[in-house]
Amino acid sequence: MLTEKLQKLGLSSEDMKGKVVLITGAGQGIGKELALAMSRLGASVVIAEIKDYGAKVEAQIKSEGGSALFVRIDVSDDGSVKALADKAVKEFGKVDVVINNAAVEYTGSVLEQPVIAWERAYAVNTIGPLRLIKAFLPGMLQRKGGVLVNVLSAEGMPYLAPYAASKAALQSMTTSLVAELGENSGVSVFTFAPGMVDTPGANSHIPQVAPRLGMTFEQFTHMGVNPGYEGLMPAEDCAAGFAYAIVHAKEYHGQGADAFLPLMRAGLINAGGMHVPGETAPAKEKEKEKPSVAAAVAEAKMTPAGAVELSKGMQNVIEAINKETEELDLFKRTWVKNDFGRRNGMSIKDWQKTAADLIADLEELARTSDAAKAGAIKTKFPVIISRAVKLEKYIQSSAENAKNYFKDPVQRETALEALAQREKAVTDLVKALKELS
Known part of the structure; x- marks a missing residue:
């Protein structure tokens, strides 16, 4: 065998x-x-x-x-x-x-x-x-x-x-x-x-x-x-x-x-009926997100103020993952948190702090005319970008799992669309930070 x-x-x-x-x-x-x-x-x-x-x-x-x-x-x-x-x-x-x-x-x-x-x-x-x-x-x-x-x-x-x-x-x-x-x-x-x-x-x-x-x-x-x-x-x-x-x-x-x-x-196992890390339980319907200011910002020339909107979009992604995780029972919650930290190199809690700190830094960057201060803020971007790329891969992995997890085609399509939106939020932020660096 x-x-x-x-x-x-x-x-x-x-x-x-x-x-x-x-x-x-x-x-x-x-x-x-x-x-x-x-x-x-x-x-x-x-x-x-x-x-x-x-x-x-x-x-x-x-x-x-x-x-x-x-x-x-x-x-x-x-x-x-x-x-x-x-x-x-x-x-x-x-x-x-x-x-x-x-x-x-x-x-x-x-x-x-x-x-x-x-x-x-x-x-x-x-x-x-x-x-x-x-x-x-x-x-x-x-x-x-x-x-x-x-x-x-x-x-x-x-x-x-x-x-x-x-x-x-x-x-x-x-x-x-x-x-x-x-x-x-x-x-x-x-x-x-x-x-x-x-x-x-x-x-x-x-x-x-x-x-x-x-x-x-x-x-x-x-x-x-x-x-x-x-x-x-x-x-x-x-x-x-x-x-x-x-x-x-x-x-x-x-x-x-x-x-x-x-x-x-490889088709050796089927995840139907099991929890997929990073995903909500199948009984929960995901609402389609309405077009946001962040989506429009991503298409324009990047500014610190625009990056603030994109960073808020990523913050929403982290909060959604955290909410889904906290709704699980003790051992599932422990497992998913560990899986998230292992794949992302940092915990959900650390990502929450990172997202909040990034928003504060970008808001300061939008206000300041001090070149030294602006430069100090931008030195943080490469580390955040590398972490965001890992988060992006984590979401992509969750999407692969979801394809096998949901048997109902409507639930599968809804889940994949939501994950695609999460991935885009992170991708747009990575692009913005690279432009501002």
């Missing part, structure tokens, strides 16, 4: 031929399925796993004619990571792809969790990936090629605070790394958010968390946070979508990836 899904995604045994892929936590769950997927796409696979059952994954890959090496490792230990690097390079000569997938989770409230649980979570989930980055990124930069992926989770999850907080820190570290590398290093760095996946870890922790939220296991797993699935996503499906992102890593550099969109595009 996994091979068939890879083929439907347009992937083949030539895609990773000659590449060496290292996956931490590859002994079970997503890591195991991803190791199998990478092997079937032609890669040699390093199975970095703290448990001995990583040897079974190595044996399975070799039985299929693939190339694999199991290395028992604790990513929280410097010596262990150094030994891993030495063995991988000795066996294969290099490592082209590093997937930081290993993680530990502890359940309980913030007050209940002992400090040692927090220390261990950060040691494995945050500092562990850092150790792998330090061990393998220099070689990638020297070769001007490579892929580095950090696996994330939803931020602020109740009763999983050490895990969620350590993953939020990993997101921040990834954002910093991407900014430092820029676009021309040859190394693609991105994050991957699996969703709620049927893994031993999930099946161990959900029964402990669900009752504390007043839910049964089935209620918890059927909240609809996985587009295209009523319950948990099979690890095999997640790995297939993950493999697609790795093969197309250059397209994901600096972005956040998940398995859902590739699987939907």
